[in-house]
Amino acid sequence: xxxxxxxxxxxxxxxxSDWPDVPDRDRPLAxxxxxxxxxxxxxxxxxxxxxxxxxxxxxxxxRQTWDLVAPELGGSPAVHxxxxxxxxxxxxxxxxxxxxxxxxxxxxxxxxxxxLSELAASLAAPPESDRAAGPAATGxxxxxxxxxxISLPTAAVAVFEFTGDWPSLxxxxxxxxxxxxxxxx
Numbered sequence: 001x002x003x004x005x006x007x008x009x010x011x012x013x014x015x016x017s018d019w020p021d022v023p024d025r026d027r028p029l030a031x032x033x034x035x036x037x038x039x040x041x042x043x044x045x046x047x048x049x050x051x052x053x054x055x056x057x058x059x060x061x062x063r064q065t066w067d068l069v070a071p072e073l074g075g076s077p078a079v080h081x082x083x084x085x086x087x088x089x090x091x092x093x094x095x096x097x098x099x100x101x102x103x104x105x106x107x108x109x110x111x112x113x114x115x116l117s118e119l120a121a122s123l124a125a126p127p128e129s130d131r132a133a134g135p136a137a138t139g140x141x142x143x144x145x146x147x148x149x150i151s152l153p154t155a156a157v158a159v160f161e162f163t164g165d166w167p168s169l170x171x172x173x174x175x176x177x178x179x180x181x182x183x184x185x
Contacts, residue, residue, distance in 0.1 A: 036182040041072025051108035057085035090118035
């Protein structure tokens with residue numbers, strides 16, 4: 001039985017990384033990333049976006065992003081360092097969200113592009129059935145642009161809300177409620 005609970009999924013792309021001669025997974029944050037991550041953490045706190053659970057890619061730059069965001073949030077969410085989130089596709093990231101236990105109402109997912117931006121665009125897009133119905137059902141704007149362009153630069157945040165349990169989170173069935181970047185702050 002599905003829950004009518006409103007859930008919130010916060011997508012955060014890791015902060016700006018450096019490019020030293022190390023494997024991609026081991027790249028650290030750049031100076032700008034170390035400056036931007038706490039700013040985004042403060043913004044999340046000011047907006048009241050307190051996660052119950054945080055899923056962090058196992059890469060160095062995502063872990064460092066979380067380490068700088070966490071003190072700004074307050075609270076002590078459950079944190080999972082998830083190897084599957086590294087270089088993950090939008091579908092894999094969606095599966096990670098769908099696997100979350102029902103006890104969590106707000107989740108923060110810290111991961112990478114292009115998967116994160118693709119997930120954001122798919123969550124905000126109208127469902128396939130609405131697009132197929134044409135302009136009478138959805139209006140010309142939906143027909144002309146079936147998938148919203150959501151690009152998440154480094155340290156950008158997209159906040160989505162939907163009703164139901166985590167397994168019911170599917171493309172087109174979440175509402176984008178906020179989108180910000182460090183440059184917006």
